[in-house]
Amino acid sequence: MNHVKSLRSALIALVGLCVPSLVIAAELPDKQAELQVKPKSEDTVYLNPREMSAIPQGAFGDKVRQGYQLFVNTQQLRGKYVGNELNCSNCHMDAGRKPNASPLWAAYMAYPAYRKKNDKVNSFQDRIQGCFTYSMNGQAPANGSEELVALSAYSYWLAMSGLMDQYQVAGEVPELSDAELLKGGKREDFALPAAVKAAMNIDELAKLPGRGFPPIDKPELAYSPERGATVYQAHCQACHGDDGQGLAIAGVYSLPPLWGPQSFNWGAGMHRVNTAANFIYENMPFGKSIQLTNQQAWDVAAYINSKDRPQDPRFKGDVEALQKQYHNHQGYYGQSVNGGAVLGSQSYPVNPDKK
Ligand code: HEC
Ligand code: HEC
Incomplete structure (x- = not known):
């Protein structure tokens, strides 16, 4: 380490x-x-x-x-x-x-x-x-x-x-x-x-090789946060923590949070399951990339993005309206996962003060 x-x-x-x-x-x-x-x-x-x-x-x-x-x-x-x-x-x-x-x-x-x-x-x-x-x-x-x-x-x-x-x-x-x-x-x-x-x-x-996060193939089975939880425990939890909150020592994060109040918000590119899957497949686990199968990368991307995070800054009080306007893609904003609250309805604040 x-x-x-x-x-x-x-x-x-x-x-x-x-x-x-x-x-x-x-x-x-x-x-x-x-x-x-x-x-x-x-x-x-x-x-x-x-x-x-x-x-x-x-x-x-x-x-x-x-x-x-x-x-x-x-x-x-x-x-x-x-x-x-x-x-x-x-x-x-x-x-x-x-x-x-x-x-x-x-x-x-x-x-x-x-x-x-x-x-x-x-x-x-x-x-x-x-x-x-x-x-x-x-x-x-x-x-x-x-x-x-x-x-x-x-x-x-x-x-x-x-x-x-x-x-x-x-x-x-x-x-x-x-x-x-x-x-x-x-x-x-x-x-x-x-x-x-x-x-x-x-x-x-404008299209230099290596730009962006290269797209990986679609998974064989529809991506699943449930299967992703298992991938998370096996391949990610040791660094990013039991609850995805990363690791801070004396207030300085050496391992970044993946969801929750201190992570990227619902407007970020990384909240899309496909974008996160592409990133993760190529770049995680840190230090030994390309370890996961396509299916594992999609599933774990779905898992981390089925958790709540800071609100989309374009939110004006109506989750459904915002979902229709800006979230017409592979993500969980505006949805309820496993009977939980609709994601976006109780999200963390945008640009909060540091505690
Ligand atoms: C060996 C420790 C380690 C493991 C294991 C690991 N990560 Fe990471 N992860 C990191 C570090 C360190 C960074 C920040 C990279 C940097 O700053 O260079 C990071 C960054 C990230 C990011 C982007 C930043 C953020 O907070 O959103 C995501 C997403 C991510 N990891 C997901 C995963 C997933 C999913 C797995 C499991 C498949 C995983 N990581 C496994 C250490 C790890
Ligand atoms: C949580 C992960 C994350 C963090 C943190 C982050 N970005 Fe990004 N960035 C992305 C994603 C995802 C994209 C777009 C990729 C996509 O949508 O396909 C992107 C795109 C970009 C691009 C355009 C890339 C291109 O080829 O067109 C630039 C420039 C950029 N980010 C700069 C920054 C800067 C500067 C910061 C810090 C102030 C930052 N990013 C922090 C995830 C992140």
Whole structure:
């Protein structure tokens, strides 16, 4: 369990950075749309971003480093922008570098993205705001804020350093202005080294192998929270706890909660059974991924997502209406599991104060 210890000491070491005053975003960002990503293929070569030690000194490098620190210790924003006990890197693993764990380098090159549904273009900062609102059960930092610039700078640096190395482009990653950083890399006016431009077009760059959580096949039997409980006891409970609440030592979580008041809320992508199944199959149990069968991954995903969690922030008092409007997918919001209360009718608060 050395990784747990080091994760914990890293968290402790990072606590204590100061936080500026609260800015309230005017409206909720878009709902977390399901990514459409390709299934995994066997012979894939993934982008390999440069190591942290290669980040240059100076103001630009400082932004990149700040983004990294916010990403791995998002708890420094607890009570301000974060309303649960998670860190971004709990799901986007290896500090956002791990292929098939929705890596930041692939994400950066996929925005701005056009959304047909609301005829709106989502920038990279919009997408990050979505994860603050739902995955982090918080209140997203405002457009253009220091935090969103830093997280974008870190993502950009991972993507660009990986691309430069892949196509043998020497030198430092070119610096970008804050306004440019926030947009993302999928645009005609995004500066790319000639060797990268010659190798891949903008649509290929937006679909780098390893993006998102690759879809796994549907299970043979309809997924079942009951069978999932057995999978949970055998493969997850040792780390995530008897009741899914993870493990905190001296108030710092080294093992993240999977449901309940300190986990992601009912609007988060991870509450969809398919998204969680894809994540779990590829990335859990921690440290030895791809141990479960498809069926086990779907069943345990159903199990953890049949438990209550913080309310969907779009809730306006009517669970059924919200379920119809936003939950037309594989999830349990608005349903009663095994005769329990309708999920969503007694959910935990959104963006609560830390006790
Ligand atoms: C060896 C300990 C360990 C085991 C066993 C384990 N996990 Fe995890 N899990 C972790 C750690 C650590 C993280 C955070 C990853 C990080 O920060 O890099 C995590 C993250 C997660 C997350 C995303 C964060 C969250 O809180 O929602 C989910 C979902 C998850 N695990 C589900 C499972 C499931 C389901 C199983 C069983 C099939 C399982 N885990 C087994 C240690 C473990
Ligand atoms: C509970 C797990 C979880 C946590 C914690 C989390 N995310 Fe996410 N994130 C997701 C899921 C799930 C998706 C979308 C995948 C899907 O819907 O298919 C996603 C998508 C993204 C994307 C877009 C990826 C792409 O390729 O389009 C970015 C960028 C992102 N998250 C950044 C963040 C940041 C920054 C944080 C912390 C402030 C964070 N996430 C915290 C689960 C999480």
